[in-house]
Amino acid sequence: MRRVPLPSVLACGMLLLVASCGWSRADDGGGEGRVPGAPAGVTAAAGSATSVHVMWNAAPGEAGVRAYEVYRGTTKVVDVPGSQHMVDVTRLRPSTQYAFTVRARGAGDRLGPPSRTVRARTPAAAAADRSAPTRPKDTTGRTVSSRAVQLSWGASRDDRSVVSYDVYQGGVKIHSVGGNQTATVVTGLRPGSRYVFTVRARDAADNLSPAGSPVRLTTPGRDDGRDTAPTGFTATTHRADGACYIDLAWDPPRADGVITEYQIQLDGTAATSLVWGGTPPRGRAHHSFYAGTAAGEEHRVRLRARLPDGTWGGYSALRTVTTGR
Incomplete structure (x- = not known):
C-alpha cells in the first residue's frame, strides 16, 4: 500500500x-x-x-x-x-x-x-520520558477516489515534541507521517469498502497517544472480492498419532503491501487465524491444522486474507474434505 x-x-x-x-x-x-x-x-x-x-x-x-x-x-x-x-x-x-x-x-x-x-x-532521545502526547483532535476525512482517502487532524501536544503520527485502519497500523504533518492521503484501498481510520501521535521515546476520534468512510464503486481472494486453493487431510489434520495450500492474492494474516473458515464458522510470525513465505503458502480424532467426518473449508489496508479480502473457493483419508 x-x-x-x-x-x-x-x-x-x-x-x-x-x-x-x-x-x-x-x-x-x-x-x-x-x-x-x-x-x-x-x-x-x-x-x-x-x-x-x-x-x-x-x-x-x-x-x-x-x-x-x-x-x-x-x-x-x-x-x-x-x-x-x-x-x-x-x-x-x-x-x-x-x-x-x-x-x-x-x-x-x-x-x-x-x-x-x-x-x-532522528531526533534526540528523550531520557526517562513516560509522558505520551495528547490525543489528536478533530480528525476528519473524505474520499478522494475509489481507492484513496484524505485524512486530516489537529496537532497533538507533548512535553518535548511529537515525532510522528501513526494512521490505523481497523486496529492495524497502515501508515506513519512526520510530526509536523497533520494531513495525509491513503491510497491502495478497495472500491465500495467501509473503512474506520484513527490517528495516534508518537514522541521520540515511542510513547503513543490515545487514538483520535474514528473517521468512517466508504469508498465509491463496487468490489466483489474476487480480486482479493486467495487462488489455487486446495484442501486435503492426513492422520498422525491418532489425530486428523486438514492441509491447506494457496497462492496469496496480489496486494499493495504484505499479507501476514489469514482467517480460516470451517463449516461456515471462523475456525482459526493464521498469523505469520516473521516475513511471510514467498510464493505458494501452506498450513495444516488439527481437526479432531474422528475419521470419516466431512468438512467444508475456505480462507481469506487480511489485506494491507486493514480490511478482509474475498474468500477463496470452498473445498470439501473427509478426515482420515
Missing part, C-alpha cells in the same frame, strides 16, 4: 502513472529476465529517536520485481517482498542523519539501479 503526504499528491500521482506504464511493458515479456527500473517517490521520515519510516512507489516493471532492497548509505539493511512498498528501519542512533536508497530485485536476482537518495534525521 502506498501512502503519500498531502502536499505531494499530484507529483506522486504522476509517478504512479509512469510506474503503471512500465508494468504494462514488463507484462508483455512476462516480466522475466528484465532489470527492474529504479523505484520512484522515495520518502524517509523519523518515526522515533531510533527508527525511520521509508516508503516508495512500485518500480517500473513490477510484474518482474521479486523484492526490494533498502540501503542505509552503502549498507543494505533490509530485504522486503516485492509487494511491500514501505518499511521501518530500526536500531538507529538518536540525533543522527541517515541517507536511504531503494533498489528493486527482479527475476534471476537481477538488481535494478538505486533510487534517488533521501535523508532523514
Whole structure:
C-alpha cells in the first residue's frame, strides 16, 4: 500500500502513472529476465529517536520485481517482498542523519539501479520520558477516489515534541507521517469498502497517544472480492498419532503491501487465524491444522486474507474434505 503526504499528491500521482506504464511493458515479456527500473517517490521520515519510516512507489516493471532492497548509505539493511512498498528501519542512533536508497530485485536476482537518495534525521532521545502526547483532535476525512482517502487532524501536544503520527485502519497500523504533518492521503484501498481510520501521535521515546476520534468512510464503486481472494486453493487431510489434520495450500492474492494474516473458515464458522510470525513465505503458502480424532467426518473449508489496508479480502473457493483419508 502506498501512502503519500498531502502536499505531494499530484507529483506522486504522476509517478504512479509512469510506474503503471512500465508494468504494462514488463507484462508483455512476462516480466522475466528484465532489470527492474529504479523505484520512484522515495520518502524517509523519523518515526522515533531510533527508527525511520521509508516508503516508495512500485518500480517500473513490477510484474518482474521479486523484492526490494533498502540501503542505509552503502549498507543494505533490509530485504522486503516485492509487494511491500514501505518499511521501518530500526536500531538507529538518536540525533543522527541517515541517507536511504531503494533498489528493486527482479527475476534471476537481477538488481535494478538505486533510487534517488533521501535523508532523514532522528531526533534526540528523550531520557526517562513516560509522558505520551495528547490525543489528536478533530480528525476528519473524505474520499478522494475509489481507492484513496484524505485524512486530516489537529496537532497533538507533548512535553518535548511529537515525532510522528501513526494512521490505523481497523486496529492495524497502515501508515506513519512526520510530526509536523497533520494531513495525509491513503491510497491502495478497495472500491465500495467501509473503512474506520484513527490517528495516534508518537514522541521520540515511542510513547503513543490515545487514538483520535474514528473517521468512517466508504469508498465509491463496487468490489466483489474476487480480486482479493486467495487462488489455487486446495484442501486435503492426513492422520498422525491418532489425530486428523486438514492441509491447506494457496497462492496469496496480489496486494499493495504484505499479507501476514489469514482467517480460516470451517463449516461456515471462523475456525482459526493464521498469523505469520516473521516475513511471510514467498510464493505458494501452506498450513495444516488439527481437526479432531474422528475419521470419516466431512468438512467444508475456505480462507481469506487480511489485506494491507486493514480490511478482509474475498474468500477463496470452498473445498470439501473427509478426515482420515
